Amino acid sequence: MKSDVKLMILKAKNKSSYVLLWILTVFCGIMLIGAFGALFTDGGPSMIIPILIFGGLGAFCVIKMKKNRKTAATLNKFTEYVARLSNDDTRSIVKLAQGMREDMNVTIASLEQMIKLSLFCNAYIDYQNNTLVIPKKDIFGPADKLRVIKCGCCGALTKVVEGTVSTCEFCGAYLQG
Numbered sequence: 001m002k003s004d005v006k007l008m009i010l011k012a013k014n015k016s017s018y019v020l021l022w023i024l025t026v027f028c029g030i031m032l033i034g035a036f037g038a039l040f041t042d043g044g045p046s047m048i049i050p051i052l053i054f055g056g057l058g059a060f061c062v063i064k065m066k067k068n069r070k071t072a073a074t075l076n077k078f079t080e081y082v083a084r085l086s087n088d089d090t091r092s093i094v095k096l097a098q099g100m101r102e103d104m105n106v107t108i109a110s111l112e113q114m115i116k117l118s119l120f121c122n123a124y125i126d127y128q129n130n131t132l133v134i135p136k137k138d139i140f141g142p143a144d145k146l147r148v149i150k151c152g153c154c155g156a157l158t159k160v161v162e163g164t165v166s167t168c169e170f171c172g173a174y175l176q177g
């Protein structure tokens, strides 16, 4: 699947689960208020269990929503990550973090999540050299005329032999050299 389509689906999924969690949180909040109200009036101690259940469920939802927001931030960065990485032959994570004005650990965590979501094809992190390794599929001969083609899907730059068709290293889209 092309990574722009994949990205769109992931964003939509993430957003819809966020909305569901938000509704559930509001529901838990209302139930909690009701249960606390009853605790101090007619319901008494029998309200302890519903308070624990809705309190726990509410807390779970809030934690999940926080995760959702983090995922959304990561997904929103993917296109810029690809653009920056494809312009840097060393695929340096240090440079990427500097360019993105973020902490290296944030960049690494984001890349790990992007890899986990299979937004990158076959890529992995070289933790010793702090680089993103993308296995090269094409080996060029000395006589080949190369053209740098910008991927229409993800924006990455890939070298393609003139007159041939290759695939984008990042997202697998077809590129005409």
Ligand SMILES: [Zn+2]
Pocket (backbone or CB within 6 Å): 151, 152, 153, 154, 155, 156, 168, 169, 170, 171, 172, 173
């Ligand atoms: Zn691409």
